[in-house]
Amino acid sequence: MRRVFSSAKAHPYDKVQWTTRTVQMKNALGEKVELANLEFPDFWSQNAVQIATTKYFRGKIGTPEREYSLKTMIDRVVDTIQTWGEKFGHLATRREAQIFADELRTILLHQKAAFNSPVWFNLGTRPDPQCSACFILKVEDDMMSILDWIKTEGVIFKYGSGAGVNLSPLRGCREAIATGGKSSGPLAFMRGADSVAGMIKSGGTTRRAAKMVVMNIDHPDIVDFIKAKQEEERKVRAFMAAGYNMADLNNDAWNSIQFQNANNSVRVTDEFMRAVEHDGEWSTRFRTTGEVAETYRARELMAMIAEAAWESGDPGIQFDTIINDWHTAANTGRINASNPCSEYMHLDNSACNLASINLLTFLCDDNTFAVEDFRHTVRIMILAQEILVDGSSYPTPSIAKNSHDFRQLGLGYANLGAMLLAMGHAYDSEEAAAWTGALTALMTGEAYRQSALVASIIGPFPGFEVNREPMLGVLAKHRAKLAEIKAEHLSESAVLAAAKDAWDGAVIFGKEHGVRNAQATVIAPTGTIALMMDCDSTGIEPVFAHVVLKQLVGGGYMKIVNQAVPRALKTLGYAEKEIEEIVQWTEEKGTVEGAPYLKEKDLAVFDCAVAPSNGKRSISWRGHVRVVAAAQPFISGAISKTFNMPHETTPSEIMESYMLAWQAGIKAFAVYRDGSKSAQPHVTVSGKGGSQQPAQQKLKLEPNKRSLPRTRSSETHKFSIAGHDGYLTYSIYEDGMPAEIFIRLAKQGSTLAGLLDTLAISVSMALQYGVPLKALADKYIYGRFEPAGVTENPEIPIAYSITDYIFRYLALRFLSKDELFELGIGDYPHNADLALEVKALPDAVVSSEKDTAPKSPSHRVVFADTVCRLCGGMMIQTGSCRTCLQCGMASGGCG
Incomplete structure (x- = not known):
């Protein structure tokens, strides 16, 4: 052990220089609480401070x-x-x-790495902390086993973790049971487990429960499983057509939508994939007899x-x-x-307990990679995670036994996308693939080398001797894959040389001493902990966007350009003045496209996961596949990754992507196809406009203006949107309805002031001539442009x-609940008749366009989890989960 x-x-x-910060958070009653005199280093952003304070x-x-x-937080964990x-x-x-302890403290303090959330939640707070983020459970074709599965999941969710299970052992819904009836089938038990998960907040208060349900491709109920979430997505469309605002995840209507707390995945074998390739047949088999249940064309199932997946984002595929x-x-x-x-x-x-390393902290100013610092960090983190295995508690004796016998760890990384950007490499490039492969190989090689050294002192994992051949065989396969990394695309040879050295040590020491851990690395989505480390990208993902909202110390937000953008421009050889103008353009437009001085050949470097609102470019799904394929041969486990696809992607292209991934x-x-989730803020209610026509006809015939007294009642409402403060003043008639409005921003140019004045005059005239506020609100709410x-x-x-x-504020201030309901905002009445009508809607309401998706959609569909249910911030995909960029709320248990 040495100091670095x-x-x-x-x-x-x-x-380090310590500063005092203030954070606003909500207590258990939803009330705002201000926490002052919080102690943090001066280099921690306010967003990272907010995450640590409110989450951990x-x-x-x-x-x-x-x-x-x-x-105190770091000491609690390190001590x-x-x-x-x-x-x-x-x-x-x-x-x-x-x-x-000093090395680990320094690593955590300087945001070089972080443990998974359960460690921060539980370590040092109770004598038997649950420190693992990830669990895999087992269920057998027995009622007591099924009930134990659901109970165990609940305990796991309670302490901030997630769990997965394969339900393929359960007999299908057409198979007989001992009492003479038919089995309920796996989907019936999935519904029950999903409801239990929905009632439990993971970690007590800050996260939603996270679960995975897997089914093998040969199960007799596989078609129902494949379509389960697709059918629920159609229910969402039906609710929207009936007037429910499904953009609000707290809306009670969501209680009627099933399977929303789980990710579903289908397990496919090479045999099945070859049948798809050659258009062969595939049979499903009954669990009780092994007989053929149905025979399909393999391509039909695929x-x-x-x-x-095109329609709902689920299921995923596991090979x-x-x-x-x-x-x-x-x-x-x-x-x-x-x-x-x-x-x-x-x-x-x-x-498995997880931790992630912040790659960008090891990129030096001259764009060389601090190889030895990185290797040292891997060694410290692996040792810390290995220690956690013995000190942690586990929800069942069988999980405890397997955890101690195999000692699975999940070290990974975050900020790869930002690091590649800072180096001037496009995410979809040979250079990015080479760097991804080399760094991942170095991380896992060093992790197993350290694991073998620990084994030389306190012994290998207890299951090693039984599994000596497969364990050492996999290590050899990892090392052999080094030959496939294209060294000519690396700007320095030190990383690949270090990776070869690490793998030589891992294999040699592994043969001599065994290894302490059956698994060492994974790449998790790292949602919340990535934000606490001030990462600009999560896990293996590319940068999500170049313009982000930065939380200010004094409260509020401001738009800033991703810190890796100017660094990338400098790497690419742009002058300081050119960089300043490109950054200014990016901040104003939200995209680098069209920026002055920016060369066409450099545009790909700045491509993000999704196209910005004012741009057209984004990373191809094939680019995502290339990067993951470069990393996978050097990861013990797997990689959590969102394969983003544009809205116009067809099911045929998704099918093609499955084949390429295999x-x-x-x-x-x-x-995730952009817009595949149909729930969106703007709800159009059919059949509501007919009653307005007579009123409009009357206004044409009798344009009577309703005058205001010289002295009238008014209210002024202060608002702030993304850090832009403004004031809305409205005068009120004696009957309590609005008569005129005035809008002023605290900081505005003459053009914006003139436009807002023009809008206010137009709206005031409309109100005074009898145009209903509801009609105006219906036209203006959810219109999208900056500031937002x-x-x-x-x-x-x-x-x-x-x-x-x-207009949302005016609607909430003046309109009735029924009117708000029709607009799709506010609180919604429970209408049993309306809910029943949903079932009777024509097929056209729930139909999908599939292969005829529009090439240029007129608007960008916002899926349900775009808006964080806690703070209203933007949710982004982090692997198979979603994470709020503002408060760090995660929909999964891996961050």
Whole structure:
């Protein structure tokens, strides 16, 4: 054990400048609470401060037990790990223990790496903390086993983690049971488990429960499983057509939509994929007898999967043969399932604790990579995670036994996309693939090398001898894959040389001593912890957008350009003046497209996961496949990744992507087609306009203006949209309805002032001549243009434009609940008749365009999880989960 980041002469905390910060958060009652005098380093952004304070600081607010300093939070975790390391024999001497603790403290303090959320939630707060984020459960074709599965999931969710299970052992709905009837089938039990998950907030208060349900392609109920979420998505469309606002995830209507707490994946074998290739047949088989249930064209089943994913984003695909070919404990049992985000894949009834390294912190100013610092960080984090295995608690004895016998770890990384951007490499490029492969190889090679060294001191994992052949065989396969990295596309040779050295050590020491951990690395989505590390991209993902909202210390937000953009421009050789103008253009337009001085050949470097609102470019799904394929041969487990596809993608193209992913050796593949989720803020209610025609006819014939007295009542409402403050003043008639409005922004140019004045005059005239406020609101709400973003109004947490905010505010202030319901905002009445009518809607309401998707959609469809249910911020895909860019709320259990 040696010091790299710390010094024996000074405490890690003494080397940084500490500042006091203030954070606003909501208590259990939903009330705003201001926490002042919080202690954080000066280089931590306000957003990272907000994440740490609201998600990970422990103790009841207002009590002495409440954490108010990052020092306390880090010490709580590091001190516990150090104590356990000494207790379990990992840290042999007091000096070694102190060096380890100082190095780990420095790594966490400087945002070089972070543990998964359950460690921050639970470590040091209770004697038996649950520290693993990922669990894989087992269920058998027995009622007690099914009930135990649901109970165990609930316990896992309670402490902030996620779980996956393969339901293929359960008999199909057409199979008989002992009492003479028919089985309920897996989907019936899925509904029950999904409802339980929906009732439990993961980690107590801050996260939604996360679950994965897997079914093998030969199960007799596979067609129902494939279509399960597709059918629920059609229900969402039906509710929207009936007038329900399904953009609000807190709307009670969502309680009628099933399977919303789980990611679904179909397990396919190489045999099935070859049948698809050659247009062969595929048979499903009854679980009780093994007899053929149905025979399909393999392509027919694959087309069903592609069509369902096109329409709803589910199911994903897991390539069973590839997964088990890389299995390190194959002699103990096969891999049947994964965690919710599909990065942890190992034995049933097992667990994995995760951590992620912030790659960008190892990129030096001259764009060289700090190889030895990175290797040291891997060693420290692997040792810390290994110690956590023995100190953690587990929800069942069988999970505890497998966790101790196989000691699965999941070290990964975040900020790859931002690092590639800073280096001037397009995400979809040979250079990006080479760097991804080399860095991933270095990480996993060093992790297994460290695992073998730990094994030389305290022994290999107990299941090693039984699995010596598959374990060492997989290590050899990893090392052999180094030859496929294209060294000519690396700007420096040190990374690949270090990777070869690490893998040589892993294989040699592994043969001599065994390894301490059956699994060492995965790439998780890293949603919340990536934000706490101030990452500009999560997991293996590319940069999501170049213009982001930055939280300010004094409250509010401002738009800033991603910090990697100017660095990339400098790397590409642009002058300072050119960089300034390109950055200014990007901030104003939201895209680099059309920026002055920017060369056409450099545009690809700045491509993001999705096209910006004012741009057309985005990374091709093939580019995503290329990067994941480069990393997968060097990862113990799998990779959680969103394969983004544009709105106009067809099911046929999705089917093609499945074939390419399989051929590339990827273990898990899930697509998100832009706009595949139909729930969106703007709800058009059919049949509501007819009653307005007589009123409009009357206005034409009798244009009577309703005058205001010289002295009239008025109210002024202050608002803030993405840091832009403004004031809305409205005069009120004696009957309580609005008569005129005035709009003023705190900072505005003459053009914007003139436009707002013109709008206010037009609206005031309309109100005075009898145009209903509801009719005006219907035209203006949800219109999209800048400034847009987070507001300070809990009733309107996010505004899509100034006019959107103003008319939603006026509607909430003056209209009835029934009128709000018809507009698709506010609280909604429970209407049993309307709910019943949903079932009787014609097929046209729920039909999808499939292969005839429009090439140029007139608007960008916003799927339900775009808006965070806690703060109203933007939700982005992080692997198979979604994470809020503002508050860090995650829909999964892997961050």
